[in-house]
Amino acid sequence: MTRLAFSTLPCDGWSLEDMIQLAKKCGFSTMELREGTNWGISAEMNAQERQLTVQKFEEAELRISNIGSSVCFTGHEGDQEQLNQFQKVASLASDLKARGVRVFLGYFRNRRDHSVPAIHYPQIVKSVQEACDYAGAYNVQVWVETHNEFATGRxxxxxxxxxxxxxxxxxxxIIHPLEEDELPLDTIALLGSKLAHVHIKDGTPFDDPMELSWKYTKVGEGQVPIKTIIQQLELAGYRGCYSLEWETKWRKELQIPGMSPEIVFPLYIAFMRNACQSLKKRGSYL
Known part of the structure; x- marks a missing residue:
């Protein structure tokens, strides 16, 4: 299971050592590091702290897939500040030997009846280009997440x-294009080789039709066709990680007993092992 990862988002307040220990105990090979002092790493780390972090991961034989930044470009005032923060995180990613930096585009909203400003598309394109050009000098990629106005392959x-x-x-x-009524097969076909990383999660639509987002569940208990998505990705040639993004920090439905990382992470590993058994016969090495 060399391609299973998790985002450290739900490990708010943990030490990096505790996160690494849980990763090893559960059988993960890779970690996706949320940027911020509450998650053990920060763009403000000095050179010695960065070197020590790399050493910890090498000793644990774990890889860092990417840095999960909170940078978000909207095409309006504030993008320059976001770009400045991105540049700091890109430097951190390079020093920690991470392939990419996650960024968002557009505005966050959970309901259709919540209005947000119109995005300025040309400026968003320009901001992403500037981020890519800066990151390129560090041999780092810019990973845009399927989210907000850019949730779909289209x-x-x-x-x-x-x-x-x-x-x-x-x-x-994998949940956000579904929330926008785009089928996984279409998302995968549209984005193809540009898919660098996959966030796994599960959920069901809310009863309220005004709700844009789905209600999250444990993996395997919702309506996201995870096994089919994995099969389609593998057939399309995807060879990146499958990373559990467990949004305890943002989702009330996950802030209840029985939903902690210590409980959920082993269940995720077991689910993915089961889901990938048939793929091994086709030459996949998850």
Whole structure:
């Protein structure tokens, strides 16, 4: 199971040592590090702290897939500040030997009846290009997550074409295109080789039709066709990680007993092992 990862998002307040220990205990090979002092790493770390972090991961024989930044470009005022933060995180990613830095585009909203400003698309393209050009000097990629106004393969395919940078790729968060009624097969076909990383999660639609987001569940207990998505990704040639993004920090439905990382992470490993048994016969080595 060399391609299973998890985001450290639910490990808010943990030490890096505790996160690494849990990763080893559960059988993960890779970690996706949330950037921020509450998650054990930060863009403000000095050179010695960065070197020590690399050493900890090498000793544990764990890889760092990417840095999960909170950088978000909207095409409006504030993008320069976001770009400044991105540059700090790109330097951190390079020092920690991570392949990419996750960024968001657009505005966050959970309900259809919540209005947000119109995005300024040309400026978003420009901001992503500037991020890519800066990251390229560090041999780091910019990973745009399927989210907000850019949740679908349809929207991101055009963005990738307009950005036109070889180090611009996509994190396929498998629940968000579904929330926008885009089928996984279509998302995968549209984004193809630009899929660098996959966020695994599960859920069900809320009863309220105004809710844009789905209600999250444990993996395997919702309506996201995870096993089918994995099969389609493997057939399409995807060879990146499958990373559990357990959003305890943001989701009330996950902030209840029985939903802690210590409980959920082993269940995720077991689910993925079961899901991938048939794929091994086709030459996949998850």
């Amino acid at each position: 929207s991101l395919k055009k963005l990738l074409e307009d950005v036109d940078r070889s180090n611009c790729a996509v994190i396929y968060d």
